[in-house]
Amino acid sequence: MALRHLTSINDLTNEEIVRIFALAEKFLEGLGDPDAPSRVSRSTEICAGSVMATLFYEPSTRTRLSFESAMCRLGGRVISSADPATTSAAKGETLADTARIVSAYADIIVLRHPVEGAARLAAQYSTVPVINGGDGAHEHPTQALCDLFTMRREKGVLENLNVALFGDLKNSRTIHSLAYSLARFGATILLMPTPGMELPAHVEQQLRDEFEYIPLSRSNDLPDGVIKVYGRLQAVVKDAIDVLYLTRFQKERWTDVTSNYPVVNQKFLAAPCFRRSLVMHPLPRAGELDPAFDDDPRAAYFRQASYGVPIRMALISLLLDRSSDQSLKQFAGGFRHADRIESGTGGTECPNVNCISHVESGAWLERLALKSDRPRCFFCHHEIPSQLA
Ligand code: NCD
Numbered sequence: 001m002a003l004r005h006l007t008s009i010n011d012l013t014n015e016e017i018v019r020i021f022a023l024a025e026k027f028l029e030g031l032g033d034p035d036a037p038s039r040v041s042r043s044t045e046i047c048a049g050s051v052m053a054t055l056f057y058e059p060s061t062r063t064r065l066s067f068e069s070a071m072c073r074l075g076g077r078v079i080s081s082a083d084p085a086t087t088s089a090a091k092g093e094t095l096a097d098t099a100r101i102v103s104a105y106a107d108i109i110v111l112r113h114p115v116e117g118a119a120r121l122a123a124q125y126s127t128v129p130v131i132n133g134g135d136g137a138h139e140h141p142t143q144a145l146c147d148l149f150t151m152r153r154e155k156g157v158l159e160n161l162n163v164a165l166f167g168d169l170k171n172s173r174t175i176h177s178l179a180y181s182l183a184r185f186g187a188t189i190l191l192m193p194t195p196g197m198e199l200p201a202h203v204e205q206q207l208r209d210e211f212e213y214i215p216l217s218r219s220n221d222l223p224d225g226v227i228k229v230y231g232r233l234q235a236v237v238k239d240a241i242d243v244l245y246l247t248r249f250q251k252e253r254w255t256d257v258t259s260n261y262p263v264v265n266q267k268f269l270a271a272p273c274f275r276r277s278l279v280m281h282p283l284p285r286a287g288e289l290d291p292a293f294d295d296d297p298r299a300a301y302f303r304q305a306s307y308g309v310p311i312r313m314a315l316i317s318l319l320l321d322r323s324s325d326q327s328l329k330q331f332a333g334g335f336r337h338a339d340r341i342e343s344g345t346g347g348t349e350c351p352n353v354n355c356i357s358h359v360e361s362g363a364w365l366e367r368l369a370l371k372s373d374r375p376r377c378f379f380c381h382h383e384i385p386s387q388l389a
Contacts, residue, residue, distance in 0.1 A: 004319055005123040007132045008381070009141040009177040010210075014184055021149055023314035023323055024307070031073065038306035040073055040313065046322045047074035053106035055098070056133065057084040057113045062283060063133045063142070066308030067110050067316075074313055074322075079106060094360050099125040108320060111135075114252075117356040117379025129319040136354050137171040137200075137253050138380050143282050144177035145311050148185070150304040151243055154278050160235075161242040164190040164226065164277075166264070167288060169199040171250035174282040176203050178245065183211035188231040190222065190241065194249070194261055198227070202382045209374060223271055225262075244269075244277045248286040265290035269298070280304050352382040 005011065012020075033041035052071040054064050060082070068078045081087050089098065095113070099122035102109055109126055111119050112133035119132030134140040152158045163182055169175050169191060179199070182189055189207075191199055207213040213230045221239040222229075229237050249261045262268075269279065281289055281301040293299055317323045350357045356379050357364065364378035375384045 007119040024310040038303040045075035047076035050076040070312035166192040167247040171253040172247040192225040350377040
């Protein structure tokens with residue numbers, strides 16, 4: 001049976017996402033903190049004997065610690081490398097070799113890396129499941145699972161929400177995974193980028209190609225910051241925003257840009273369209289979300305971070321095939337089915353300069369079984385111009 005990895009949110013089917021949520025709910029019910037409904041406070045032994053490696057080549061608080069906490073709560077053990085300066089990467093080892101080696105030491109690997117497509121490359125060489133804990137500006141699929149889970153718990157539904165994405169939409173990997181998963185569940189997506197930080201063209205193109213999303217005309221009652229609305233043909237753009245999702249300015253991914261980043265505060269959120277909005281943020285915040293708002297019932301970001309533990313417990317136990325009645329191995333796997341994967345020959349190069357294919361391996365193309373047949377980079381999903389492919 002094929003080894004399952006999670007390198008993009010699109011590696012999971014909608015059915016699998018719903019299964020992960022059902023198991024996370026079970027963990028919250030059975031092991032939750034009676035005084036804090038979003039918190040897991042007790043442990044089980046279902047992953048006893050298993051080892052998880054967390055390999056983090058970029059800073060992290062929530063992702064690494066919630067993964068490690070999740071594995072501890074499942075009764076497993078954790079080995080961790082949180083500082084690239086202390087791994088063999090500092091001696092020039094390739095990620096491919098590191099993935100081969102670490103998969104001999106652990107049963108599951110969580111990788112965070114500054115280069116786009118790194119997790120997909122590691123997955124090609126690992127003999128155990130690889131989970132992407134964030135790869136450059138590309139994707140952060142487990143954050144999207146936490147985000148969707150929060151929306152479902154707090155709004156009661158997942159389908160057809162009206163979700164505004166605010167801030168640095170270009171370089172926020174959480175936004176990219178979230179946009180795909182929202183489209184998968186039929187949300188209307190309102191883009192509110194900081195000027196110059198619009199959603200990357202290849203992400204918009206995927207929304208159009210894979211999810212048949214189209215630009216919709218916006219209602220006049222929406223705030224000025226909404227520059228585009230994407231949805232399904234039949235969607236009616238509502239004035240009320242169900243979820244406002246903010247991100248910080250991703251300063252580590254920009255060179256020579258000083259941003260005039262907006263601040264979201266009580267005054268901003270007093271607009272009628274935000275009256276019932278859930279305000280979400282993957283955190284950390286860096287000045288763009290006023291702490292004076294924290295006690296407002298619409299502020300969901302600390303609960304959102306807390307759900308990281310049950311969601312990751314569910315994902316780990318499913319990938320390790322340790323949950324009694326469910327396994328991700330039951331599925332052939334993947335939402336996206338590549339028609340063909342070709343390793344780069346004939347001078348094919350990924351146009352994304354921060355793609356792992358430029359660091360090791362060379363470009364691979366995947367041609368998806370889609371209407372457009374648009375060739376994309378196998379690692380970072382940027383479109384490869386047809387004259388190159
Ligand atoms: C995010 C990340 O690392 O992409 N953090 C997280 O995992 N919760 C968001 C960010 O750093 O802005």
